[in-house]
Amino acid sequence: MDESVFVHSHGLCESEDVGPRTRVWAFAHVMKGARIGADCNVGGHAFVEAGAVVGDRVTIKNAVQIWDKVVVEDDVFLGPNMIFTNDMNPRAAFKKDPSGFLPTTVRQGASIGANATIVCGTVIGRNAFVGAGAVVVRSVRDHAIVVGSPAREIGWMCACGGRLDDALACPDCDRRYALADEGLRLLEG
Numbered sequence: 001m002d003e004s005v006f007v008h009s010h011g012l013c014e015s016e017d018v019g020p021r022t023r024v025w026a027f028a029h030v031m032k033g034a035r036i037g038a039d040c041n042v043g044g045h046a047f048v049e050a051g052a053v054v055g056d057r058v059t060i061k062n063a064v065q066i067w068d069k070v071v072v073e074d075d076v077f078l079g080p081n082m083i084f085t086n087d088m089n090p091r092a093a094f095k096k097d098p099s100g101f102l103p104t105t106v107r108q109g110a111s112i113g114a115n116a117t118i119v120c121g122t123v124i125g126r127n128a129f130v131g132a133g134a135v136v137v138r139s140v141r142d143h144a145i146v147v148g149s150p151a152r153e154i155g156w157m158c159a160c161g162g163r164l165d166d167a168l169a170c171p172d173c174d175r176r177y178a179l180a181d182e183g184l185r186l187l188e189g
Contacts, residue, residue: 011042019056034066037074051098055108069103069120076106079114079132086120107142109159125183129157142183156184 002020007013010026019038024030028042033050036042040054043062048054051068058072061080066072070084086101102121106112110124113132118124123139130136131147140146145155145163156164162172168184169176177184 015048043080061114067101068098069101070106071103072106073108073110075109077111078106079112079116081114082112082116082118082130084118084120088120110140111161127157127159128183129161142180142185143177144183159186 001016001018004020005018006023008024008026011024011028013024013030014032015030015034017035019036021038022036022040024042025044027044028046030036030042030048031050034048034052036048036054037056037058039056040058040060042060045063046060047065049067052066053071054066055072055074057075059077061078063081064078065083067084067086069086084104087096088102104118104120104122106124107126109127112118112130113134115132116130116134118136122136124130125140125142125144127143128140129145130140130151134147134151135149136146136151143156144153145157146153156168158164158170158173158175160170160173162170164170164177168178176187178187
């Protein structure tokens with residue numbers, strides 16, 4: 001592991017695959033076989049299971065749980081106590097082989113609010129915004145804002161974090177977007 005990685009004296013980082021300048025705080029646990037990129041922040045009581053993949057510059061707030069088959073791309077924000085699942089129908093008496101777990105992907109720049117639940121088999125789109133407490137049971141389009149249980153789309157968000165107006169323009173940074181199959185795409189110029 002790079003010497004610039006910080007692991008708090010009360011944190012447990014068993015993985016050797018942790019990028020430079022990443023910080024693992026007290027009571028966090030990163031299992032052997034988990035991959036975490038550079039410049040990440042792993043908050044207290046977070047858990048990253050073997051088989052999970054976390055990109056660069058990801059903020060993992062306190063008590064987040066990232067399981068096997070979850071892929072988090074670069075520049076993602078995971079709010080306090082949000083959780084992923086990886087088994088659609090778990091049973092204690094009937095152990096599944098991990099090959100039966102469903103993958104989940106969080107695309108670059110997405111934000112997931114505090115206490116949100118992301119049900120396995122979904123994709124959270126680029127720069128999407130999942131509101132606090134939402135329960136995501138189906139994939140979220142790029143730049144979409146979703147809230148509620150089950151989560152429903154209520155608007156659009158710019159890459160900078162500003163809420164887009166009805167013309168799909170950002171009042172904060174003047175970026176403009178157009179509808180596309182996967183959600184929104186940035187207009188050039």
